[in-house]
Every structure is written in C-alpha cells, then in structure tokens.
Amino acid sequence: MPQHHPTMPVCRDCDGFATAAVTTGGRNRDGSRTTLRVSCPACHGTGHTHPARVLASAGR
Template sequence: MPQHVRTMPVCRDCDGFAGVAITTGARDRDGSRTTLRVTCQVCHGTGHALPRRALLVQAGR
C-alpha cells in the first residue's frame, strides 16, 4: 500500500495541527462547554511551513 507523500513541510510551531478548539471550563446556558477556536498565527491555519524569504547578505568591506 503506498504511503502518503507530503509535498510541503509541516509548520514547526503547530506541528500540522493548525486549528484547535480550547475549552474554557465555563458552560453555556444549555449546558455545553464554552470553546475558543484558535488557528496558528505562523502558518495562518494551513498547517504547512511557509517558504522562507531570502536574506540579504552584504559581503566584502
């Protein structure tokens, strides 16, 4: 059986889990838990590492 091949590297900050739901511990009026939806600020919710920008290096005197 073939393995899945990732074409883009995984984000280092979120390890590919770009969107998560965090419970606050509080409950709504209907009894369900209050949750916050959070996305990774580095990869903007894609789960993949963005291409690095080229750095300007000055050589010489």
Template sequence: MPQHTPTAPVCRDCDGFATATITTGTRHTDGSRVTLRITCPACKGAGHTTPAVRVRVRVGK
C-alpha cells in the same frame, strides 16, 4: 503508515495541527461547553509553511 507524502513542509511550530480548540470551563444554557478556537500564528492556520525563497545578492563591486 502514511498514504500520501505532504507536498509542503509541515509547520515546525504546530507540527501540522494548525487549529486547537480549548474549553473555558463554563457552559452555555443548553449545556454545551464554551470553547475557543486558536490558530497557529506562524502558519496562520494552514498547517504547513511555504518554502523559503532563496535570493542571491551580490555585495561589492
């Protein structure tokens, strides 16, 4: 059960998991794996999105 309510809406593309680490299958000389860090392009690694600003535009005369 969550303790805190999120203050900003969670990103719909990454569900709040903004960064993923992917192994490439190769290893460094010390034996550790080579990894790539990928961030969500929609939220740019924040995990949440800013709410859309609603703007009212009058069309016509």
C-alpha cells in the same frame, strides 16, 4: 499502504495541527462547554509553511 508525501512542508510550530479548541471553563445553556478556536500564529491555521528561501552569500 504507502504514505503520501505532502506537497508543502508541515509547520514546525504546530506539526500540522493548525487549529485547536480551547475550553473557557464556562458552559452554554444546553450544558455543553464554551470553546474558542485558536489558530497557529506561524502558519495562520493552514498547517503548512512555505519553503525557506535560500540566502546567497556574496563576498570572499
């Protein structure tokens, strides 16, 4: 099957996995683990970045 090309580039810091669940080591009353959702600071949890703007060089 063909792979679809994303319309926006994937974040280079998180490789598209923008949110992770981190365990704190504690447990809830029902016995499940206490987790925190942490988002990528570079893409703010979207998994995509905006294309870099091209710098124009002026001078000689």
